[in-house]
Amino acid sequence: MSDVPWLSILLAVPALGALALVLMPRGFARAREFALGVSLLTLVLAVLAALQFTVGSGGELQLTEVYSWIPQFGVSFALGVDGIALSMILLSVILVPVCLVAAWNDVPADGTRRLQGYVAWMLLLEAMMIGVFAATDVFLFYVFFEAMLVPVYFLIGQYGGPDRARAATKFLLYSLLGGLIMLVAVIALYAEGPGGTDGFLLANLTGLEIGGVTEKLLFLGFFIAFAIKAPMFPVHTWLPHAATEARPATAVLLVGVLDKVGTFGMLRFCLQMFPEASRWATPVVLVLAVVSIIYGALLAIGQKDMMRLIAFTSISHFGFIVMGIFAMTTVSQTGSTLYMVNHGFTTAALFLVAGMLVARRGSRLIADYGGWQRVTPLIAGTLLLSGLSALSLPGLNAFVSEFMVIVGTFQRYPVFAIVGATGVILAALYILLWYQKIATGPKPEEVAARTHDMSVREKFVIAPLIAAFLVLGFYPKPVLDLLEPAVTTTLQHVGVTDPAPTISAEGSEG
C-alpha cells in the first residue's frame, strides 16, 4: 500500500525523544514541554498512520514491515496491525499526552535529572507499548513484553509513593516470572514451526495444528504470562499494590494500557496459535474470569483506599474482557476488544480524578473525604461521570462493550453470562457508594477554604477522556467496524463459528 514505514516511525519518535531527554544537560527546564511535544507528534503520526489503514479489507494485517533481525534465531523485526492492534495503539498514544499533562506537577523541576528521567521513562514506555501491539513476530513481541517492565519499574520505584520500592519489585517479579515461563514456550514454539530464518513470524506460526500435550503446554506457557499481566484471579495480587504506590499517571498507563497486553496476547497468540488448546482450556478460563468479575467487584466494595478500589474494579472489568474473549462468539469478542479500548479511557479518568482529589486532600483514604461536591463541584462531577462510565450506564462508552460481552457470552454459555452479569450490579454498588462517601454530606469547612476546584490544566486532562466516553457511548460504529473484521479472522483461526440462535434472531446486534 504505502511505502512509508509508519509503524517504525511511530516506534522511533518517542524512543528518540526519550534518548534526547536523557542526553540533555542536567536540569533541562523544558523537559515536560518537550516530552508533551514528542507525544503529540506521535499522536499526529498515529492518526496519519490510521488513515492509511483500510477498514473494509477484512481482518488481515496492514501497514506491515518485515526486516531480518537475528536470522540465526529465526527472528524478524516485523510490524503490522489489524483493527485490534491499531485501536490499542491509538488508545496508547492518546493516553500518553493526557498522562503527561496530568503528571505536570508530579516531580518538581529542581535542577536535577529527576524530572527528565520521569518524562523520558514515560516516552520510552510509549515506544514499547506501540511496539508490543504492533509486533507480528513472536520473539519481537516477547522482547517488547519484557523490556516494557523496565520503564514501569522505574516509574513506580523511583517516583511512586512511600512503599514504592516493594510495590515495584513485586510488580517486576510477578511479570518477569510469567514472562520467563513464556520464554520457554516461545523457544519451544519455534521448534514446532517451520523454522528457518523467519520462523518466528506470526504468519508462520498460526495454523500449525500442533495438537496434543505439546499444544496444551505451550498454551499454558503463554496464558500464564498473559493472565499475570491482565491480571486475572488468582495472579492479580501485584496490581493493587502497584497501582496504589504508582503516581496516578503511571497507574493509568499501567492499568489502562499495559495490562491490555495480557488480553491482547490471549486474542492474538493464545487463540490463534493454539486453537485446540484454547478450546480445551475454555471452561477453566471462563470460571476464572467469572471469579475475577465477582471477586474484584466484592473487594472493590470493601476498599478504604481509592486507588486500591480502582485497581479492584479493573480486575473485575478484566474478568469481563477475558470472559468475552473465551466465549468465542463474534459479538462477545468484538465486545471484549471494544471493552479494552473503553476500559482504557474509563480507568484513566478514574485514576486521574482520584489523583486530583489526593493532590488536594493529601490522603488516599475514602473516609477522609465527604461533602466534596460542595468543595470542588467540577471534580466531584467528573468523578461521578467517570464512575457512571465504569458501571456501564447506557449512553456512556462502557455500556456498549459490556452489553456485547454479556449477550455474546450468553449465546454459548448462558450460565457464565448470567453469573457474570451480577458484576454489573456490584459495579453500581462500588461506584455509587464511593461517590456517596466522597461527594455527599456536609461541607468540610476547614478544607474548603484552602481548596481550589479543577485548574485549567486539569480540565485539559479530563476533557479528552469525557469526549471519548460520549463518542464511544453514542457512536461506537467506527471503532466496531475497525475491530470486527479482526475478530472474525481470529475466530476463523480458532475454527469456531457462532452458535445458531435457537429461539429468535433478535438481540445479537450490540
Place this chain on the structure above:
Amino acid sequence: MFDVPEIDYLAILPLIIVFAGGLIGCLLEGFLHRSRRPNAQLWLSIVTLVAALVAVVWVARDNQGITAAGAVTIDGPTLLIQGLVLMLSIIGLLAMSERLGGTNPDAFTQAGVSVPGSVEEADAVRLGGTTTEVYPLTLLSVGGMMLFPASNDLLLMFIALEVLSLPLYVLSGLARRRRLLSQEASLKYFLLGAFSSAFFLFGAVLLYGYAGSMRLDVIAEAIGTQTVMDGLLVPGILLLAVGLLFKVGAVPFHSWVPDVYQGAPTTVTGFMAACTKVAAFGAMLRLLYVGVEAARLDWQPVLAAVAAVTMVVGAVLTIVQTDVKRILAYSSIAHAGFVLTGLIAMQQVGASSTMFYLMAYGFMTIPAFALVALVRSAGSEATHISQWAGLGQRAPWMAAAFSFLLLAFAGIPLTSGFTGKFAVFAAAIANDYAWLAVIGVLASAVTAYIYFKLIVTLYFGDRKNDTVVVTPSALTTFAVVSGVLITLGLGIAPAPLLDLAANAAHFLR
C-alpha cells in the same frame, strides 16, 4: 628414536607473542627502575595483547590445523576462545591498572610479600614500592588460558591449567586493602585448585589407561572399539570434568568462588571471573565434543544434573547475599549453570551458543567489577549493599551503567544477557533438554530478585552514608564503556556475532 615434531609456528603465533610478552615483562621487573615500571609494564602488556589479537585474526586464522605432534589444535573454537580471552584481558588489564591519581595501580598492595600491618609493609609504602609483577603474571595466565582450549592432549591441557591457575593464585593475594582477607582467599584458591588439579590428573591417567594415549583423537577412536579397560572410561571422564567444573565454579565444586571473588582485588576478580570461565569452558568444549563425544550417554546426564544444581544453588544463594562482590560471585555460579545448559546440548548449536554466552557474560562481568572498585567509603571499597544506597543521585552515570549491567545479568531483552540466555535455552530445548531450560528460566527469575534489589538500593534507597564514587581515569572508563556498549550491541544486533560463533563452531578432530 625421537622425532622432532613439526610445529606450525604461525598457527601458535598468538601464544608465542603472549608468552614472550610475559617473559619480557619479567625481565623488565628485574632491570627497570621502579618509578618507570608501571607505565612500561602497562604498555608492554597492552601491546602484547593487541599484537596477539591481531595475530589471531590475521595469521593464526589462516593456519588452522593440528600441530605439535597432535598436541595443539588451532581451529574455529580455539581461535574464537583465544580472541575472546585476549579482548577480555585487554579491558580487564585496563581496569586493573586504574591508578586513581596515584603512581601505582590502586588495587594492589605495594609489598605483596610483607606481613599485613608490619614494619616492612609501611617501609615499602614509604619508599614507593610497586607491584608491577601483576602484569607479567597476568600475561602468563592469559597464555595459559589461550593454550587451554587449544590442547588436544590431556597432558598439555593439564599444563595449561596450571599455567593459567598459578598466576591467578598469586594475583588473588595482592589486594591493597583488607590484605588478610585477600591472602586467605589466595590460599583457599590455591589449596582447592591443587585438589581439583589432582582430580584432573587422575582422570587423565585413567583415560590413558583406557586408550593408551592422552591425545583426544586417540581417545575418541578408542571409545566404542576398545572393550578391555572399559571400566576406566567413565570414571576418567568424570574426574576430568571435576577439574574443569572446579575452574568454572559449578556446584558442587563452587565453594571457593564467593570467598575468592570477595577477597581478591576487585579488578582481578573481574578478570578472573570472565577469562577463566571462558578458557575453562573452551577446554571443556574441546574435551567433551572432540575427546569423549561418543560416550556422551554416560556423561551427559551427570552434567545435566550438575547444570541444574548449579543454576538452582547459584540462584538461591545469591538472594541471601549482602555484599555486592559476593552477589556477583554467586551470580557467576548461576551463569556457569546457564552455560552448561547450552554446552550439554551438543551439536554445533551447543558449541556456538556456549561461546556466545561466554562472550556476553565476559563483557558484562569485567565492567561490573570495575565499577564495584570505584565505590569507596573511608578510603576502602564499600561493598556492603547498604553502603550503595542512594548512589543513583550522587553518581548517576555509574549507577546507570551498573544498573544496565544488572539488567543484562538478569537477562532482560535488548541486552546481551537475554540473547545469550535465549541461545543456550534454545539449544537445550532443541536437543531434548527442555526441563533444563525450565529450571533455567526459574533460576533467572530468582536471581532477578537480587539484581533488582540492588537497583532498588541504588536508586530508591535513602542516602545516609559516606560512600563516594571516585572518578576513574581513562583506563577504567574505557573498560566500562566498551563493556557496556558490547553488552548493548549484543542485545540489539547480535546477528554478526552469532554468525561468527556458528561459523567457528566446527572442531577439527
